[in-house]
Amino acid sequence: MGTAILGTGAYLPERVVTNQDLEKIVDTSDEWIQTRTGISTRRIGGQGDETYRLAARAAEKALQMAEVSAYEIDLIIVATISSHMLMPSCACFVQKELGAGRAFAFDINAACSGFVYALDLADKYIQADPNKKILVIGAETLSSRTNWDDRNTCILFGDGAGAVVLGHVEGNRGVIGAKLFSDGNLWRLLHMHTAASCNPELVQSESPGAHIVMEGREVFKYAVKAMEEAIILLLDQEQVALDAIKLVIPHQANIRILNKLVERLGIRAEKVFINVQKYGNTSAASIPIALDEANRDSRMQPGDIVLLCSFGGGFTWGATLIRW
């Protein structure tokens, strides 16, 4: 018995932006982007695609699959770094949008690791009270935080949302365990300042603006090593053999990071779910979007062990094991 995923859902904005489209705005090429990142297209939101709206559309699909009404939800956690407002939280807007009148709601910020952090939190709530039904959502409109003049970063990111409904089930199903980490010392390598402070005493002189800033090579190096270590420690903690894993659903940062990780761990490539070519890096949304695609494609059967792993700004990273 444990905390199981009762339903999954995803929502992507309609507009597809290709590498060829990006060639028109920065000095880049389809060939460079494909070989360095594996990304061909990404979805970019427009008017009416605020983060909470994408989140609510994904959540509606997850609720429908779970056969749970919005009113039955006790808690909504949204993992995001790109809400359209700082206050109220994205989760409060989602609650309003869904009409989830009984739920309390809040956001968490763990960048691209936000979904695995939120999943762990929700698992603990359900362990404490098995009657709870929880919506965990990863949702981003990183297009609103991207410097479209910076070819180092603007080619990487996309918008979208993914959601899961969690509840307690009897039997041998659910979250097995998680291993989560952070290292704030490395913040500079991947960060995003908010808008300028209203208090002149608190102005951050080093603030370059509200965009994502990244040292790509350094991030790459840490990401592979950190996810590898988290996975090894988690497998050891839960006494699960690497061979027992049926499907790996990693944060879809970029294909070279994933290939390197798979090679170092010695996992067969066909066990790894990849859709980064279609959506780019959607930060906290990437794992739940991939989870929903894998679920709707019947990539997991009851009893299969699924591994999630992620890495993001903070730095934050971690891994989660689930028995489907």
Ligand SMILES: CC(C)(COP(=O)(O)OP(=O)(O)OC[C@H]1O[C@@H](n2cnc3c(N)ncnc32)[C@H](O)[C@@H]1OP(=O)(O)O)[C@@H](O)C(=O)NCCC(=O)NCCS
């Ligand atoms: C971003 C990344 C793809 C860049 O690849 P790289 O091989 O490290 O490339 P570098 O940054 O060393 O740049 C190599 C050259 O390509 C250039 N370049 C950078 N972006 C480019 C682009 N979009 N198109 C063409 N050239 C580009 C650089 O300016 C540099 O040129 P120079 O040699 O004349 O200075 C890679 O570092 C990476 O994947 N990092 C991890 C990023 C990530 O996933 N972040 C999110 C984690 S959650």
